[in-house]
Amino acid sequence: MPRHDHFSTRSIHVGSDPDPTTGAVVPSLSVATTFMQDGVGKLRSGGFEYSRSANPTRSALESLLTSLETCPTDTVSEDARHDISGGESLVFSSGSAATAAIAHWVTLTEEEGGAGGRDGKGHGGHVLAVNDVYGGTARYLARASRPTGLEVTFLNMEKAGEQGIREAIRPDTKLIWLELPTNPLLLVPPVRLISDIVNSLPSETRPLILVDTTFLSPFYFTPLIASNGDQHPLADITLSSLSKYSSGHSDIILGSLTISPKTNQLRPTLLKGLRFLQNSMGASASPRDCHLLIRSIKTLSVRMLKHGLNALRISNWLSITATKDLNYVERVRYPGLKSDESFKYVQDLISKNAKKELQFLGWKFPFQHKPSSTTTSSSENEKQGEVVDDENSLEYTRNLGIPFGGMITFAIKNATSEQAEKFCTSLRIPILAESLGGVESLVEIPYGMTHSGLPKETLKELQITPNLIRLSVGIEDYDDLIEDIEQALKIALSS
Numbered sequence: 262m263p264r265h266d267h268f269s270t271r272s273i274h275v276g277s278d279p280d281p282t283t284g285a286v287v288p289s290l291s292v293a294t295t296f297m298q299d300g301v302g303k304l305r306s307g308g309f310e311y312s313r314s315a316n317p318t319r320s321a322l323e324s325l326l327t328s329l330e331t332c333p334t335d336t337v338s339e340d341a342r343h344d345i346s347g348g349e350s351l352v353f354s355s356g357s358a359a360t361a362a363i364a365h366w367v368t369l370t371e372e373e374g375g376a377g378g379r380d381g382k383g384h385g386g387h388v389l390a391v392n393d394v395y396g397g398t399a400r401y402l403a404r405a406s407r408p409t410g411l412e413v414t415f416l417n418m419e420k421a422g423e424q425g426i427r428e429a430i431r432p433d434t435k436l437i438w439l440e441l442p443t444n445p446l447l448l449v450p451p452v453r454l455i456s457d458i459v460n461s462l463p464s465e466t467r468p469l470i471l472v473d474t475t476f477l478s479p480f481y482f483t484p485l486i487a488s489n490g491d492q493h494p495l496a497d498i499t500l501s502s503l504s505k506y507s508s509g510h511s512d513i514i515l516g517s518l519t520i521s522p523k524t525n526q527l528r529p530t531l532l533k534g535l536r537f538l539q540n541s542m543g544a545s546a547s548p549r550d551c552h553l554l555i556r557s558i559k560t561l562s563v564r565m566l567k568h569g570l571n572a573l574r575i576s577n578w579l580s581i582t583a584t585k586d587l588n589y590v591e592r593v594r595y596p597g598l599k600s601d602e603s604f605k606y607v608q609d610l611i612s613k614n615a616k617k618e619l620q621f622l623g624w625k626f627p628f629q630h631k632p633s634s635t636t637t638s639s640s641e642n643e644k645q646g647e648v649v650d651d652e653n654s655l656e657y658t659r660n661l662g663i664p665f666g667g668m669i670t671f672a673i674k675n676a677t678s679e680q681a682e683k684f685c686t687s688l689r690i691p692i693l694a695e696s697l698g699g700v701e702s703l704v705e706i707p708y709g710m711t712h713s714g715l716p717k718e719t720l721k722e723l724q725i726t727p728n729l730i731r732l733s734v735g736i737e738d739y740d741d742l743i744e745d746i747e748q749a750l751k752i753a754l755s756s
């Protein structure tokens with residue numbers, strides 16, 4: 262009987278078959294660099310030759326990622342453990358190595374499977390990117406890849422609108438680079454509009470859409486799976502820094518590219534070109550890291566759900582603080598909070614799997630909230646003297662919005678950069694450090710840390726001010742986190 266498995270089941274079982282000889286329920290780690298041949302060029306089944314080009318543990322991770330990123334939850338498959346969609350994943354030694362490979366692909370000759378650059382023969386070619394991409398991505402596209410002739414335009418897609426986006430797509434535009442949500446402001450670019458524009462162009466030559474989904478992981482966002490009755494998935498390729506939520510424990514650096522089944526079918530040379538680059542550039546993932554990452558992904562569902570619940574509740578607390586007695590913070594941003602300017606996109610974009618998990622907890626889609634509850638911006642309700650719901654109840658939380666990732670940004674009102682720093686160093690639980698996505702909460706100041714390399718005008722334009730705080734909400738106890746944030750705000754503002 263054909264059967265299908267849901268995301269959580271596949272995250273545990275795909276790529277993790279029991280060892281065929283010993284029956285060990287955890288597959289063995291394959292550390293060999295090279296593989297015996299039974300004759301010249303006669304490889305054993307599996308086709309492994311040398312671990313830079315392919316390795317069994319890395320392949321297992323790649324099949325797991327392909328399943329999570331490209332198999333719809335209601336796929337019917339012959340076998341629960343090998344939910345095959347026709348998509349493909351490639352794992353690299355870091356998210357940045359994945360960035361380098363796809364950027365190089367733009368400039369690679371068509372003969373080698375590349376996009377051909379400016380004229381098909383390689384060198385040049387154009388990438389149209391959202392204007393506030395991850396700093397390392399901007400650095401790679403604008404600076405490191407310059408010798409390949411690659412040209413990049415950074416565009417505020419929201420502002421540009423349909424006409425502006427159409428005008429920015431050149432005949433040699435090979436790739437449209439999106440990130441969702443953006444960092445650190447957690448904005449959601451109009452991905453559906455961009456997808457519609459690109460899909461209206463001739464399918465053989467249109468640019469491909471890449472989305473960096475690092476901040477959400479495939480638990481919350483799977484743009485390679487067509488949903489809502491769409492003909493096309495929203496994107497062709499996802500890029501993920503697996504070093505963040507997929508690892509989840511701040512102890513692995515890895516990255517991946519995944520190609521949608523549809524794109525893999527229409528552009529079979531894309532995979533060939535990327536495998537060629539993966540092998541040639543040598544940024545291979547260590548099998549040990551791949552093994553550990555397979556383990557991490559087994560708990561992705563439970564972690565992401567808790568990250569999302571904590572972040573929704575904390576962003577609400579910060580918003581209430583901003584409007585009530587404490588009055589310490591402003592510009593709280595969390596796309597899942599119903600008052601957030603990006604909230605309108607969340608219901609459309611959130612994965613079917615995340616919806617399923619949330620429906621079990623009582624969320625309704627389309628989102629509904631009871632106006633009687635006292636939430637973010639409902640000071641009117643208080644005036645009417647209505648009973649305040651128990652803030653520690655699930656019912657209250659369901660009224661706040663939709664869990665959508667674990668990242669929050671906010672500004673401390675009128676704080677100097679010293680006061681913002683004091684806040685970070687006065688926290689007992691969140692650790693002052695770059696990066697995100699671990700089970701432990703991390704806090705940082707983009708102005709002085711992750712985004713300090715940006716030009717001053719860009720910082721100003723993006724409103725990355727010295728008092729802006731980015732919080733990667735971990736899965737610790739909510740009450741402990743709130744108590745800690747409150748005490749640190751008080752210390753900071755009295756310093």
Ligand SMILES: *Cc1c(COP(=O)(O)O)cnc(C)c1O
Nearest residue numbers: 355356357395475502504515516
């Ligand atoms: C961290 C990160 C990267 C780069 O990944 P590494 O694994 O650190 O090389 C790319 N994109 C986003 C959004 C990131 O957060």
